[in-house]
Amino acid sequence: MTVPTGRRERKKAATRQKIADAALRLFMERGYDAVGIRDVAAEADVAVTTVFAHFAGKEALVFDQDENFEQRLVQAVHGRAPHEPLMPALRREIHALVRHCTSEDAAPLWRMIDEVPALRAYEESMRLRHARALAAALTAHFGLPPETTACRTIARFAIDAFSLARESTDPEATVDEVFEMIEAAWETAAPSLVRPAAIAEDHADSAPS
Amino acid sequence: MTVPTGRRERKKAATRQKIADAALRLFMERGYDAVGIRDVAAEADVAVTTVFAHFAGKEALVFDQDENFEQRLVQAVHGRAPHEPLMPALRREIHALVRHCTSEDAAPLWRMIDEVPALRAYEESMRLRHARALAAALTAHFGLPPETTACRTIARFAIDAFSLARESTDPEATVDEVFEMIEAAWETAAPSLVRPAAIAEDHADSAPS
């Protein structure tokens, strides 16, 4: 096979990490706008082009940790416990994600994100990609065509729950409040999508791939 | 009063229009990315700085027409017919807005927007501002505190309806489908916000300012 040792990959990962660390340190120190890509490159002791070889843009340096967000949402749908209804699983995952980014040590980072318009815009367009991925996971899970409106709607609503919670003074309560509404929406749309029995007990797992 | 003649304002508006026209013409001709701000300025026969005096950025040149979007949403809430329930009015307005930007003559523009990532991102952050304005209109209309979660949620859901419809192959049907879900969500959240009588007949107009 062609993936045994990997000194190259380790070095590459190390370089990436070095850049991300340097960027975050400088951003927190001087503020996002006051730090240039050239500063980051110098601090990490790499060339400017190397920074862009690892990160799509300046904003991506900030959201490096947030990468598994999408994966966790999809996993919440596909890999949940048998017989566990969809919505509670989704709600629980959103809860966890919200807690994660409102925790004490992560707070300064998210405060910075809130204060820089470019970062807010970047985050939201990220969330939209996540919503599309979640929608795809939902349709796949239920064996529905990929463009099914109800699934794409629920996916966006779930992302909204996260965004609204992040803006809220009481994030956890907001998640619950929004999810009450989402569940009502889902129960309105679901009957025409999944066979009634599946709704009743919600063992819609083992969907025909 | 001090607003009688207004040659200055006419000239200013004319300049703005000249820039917007030039930009749109060039964008459609050569594509958004292939046209630089300097090209637009030259075509409109103005200085580059003048372009930025009228538009916040390159993307704003594309969404110049779309300005009254927010105003129309707010108006749909505040200035609707007496005794007309909220949701149908909102749904009708979204329908109109969707029709407006999927019409024949507007189609090429929106196709371009869909193809350029920077424009999609800009549009979505615009929509978020609209959602906030709509949320403010809702809370004001019902005499609720500005941070009420249910209103901010419904506002975002309504914006989602628009966005999902724009992405859909059958926009009109998508609006209806999403709004069925939104109404269910609203009926779940509303009882704890507005007095039951107001929900029943939904004459929640003439709200205490």
Added chain:
DNA sequence: ACCGTAACACTAACTGTTAGGATTTCAAAA
């Protein structure tokens, strides 16, 4: 030991955007 390639560096540009400062043009006060 050799070779292909992936990671990185260096340079130089392109593009959106802004600051600084001059100049014109209008509108209203004097």
Added chain:
DNA sequence: TTTTGAAATCCTAACAGTTAGTGTTACGGT
């Protein structure tokens, strides 16, 4: 009418993010 203040515009130059072009190095498989 003349003057004056402000708004709109222009010009130049620069800054910052981003990319292309082109080497150079170090790894990994042969």
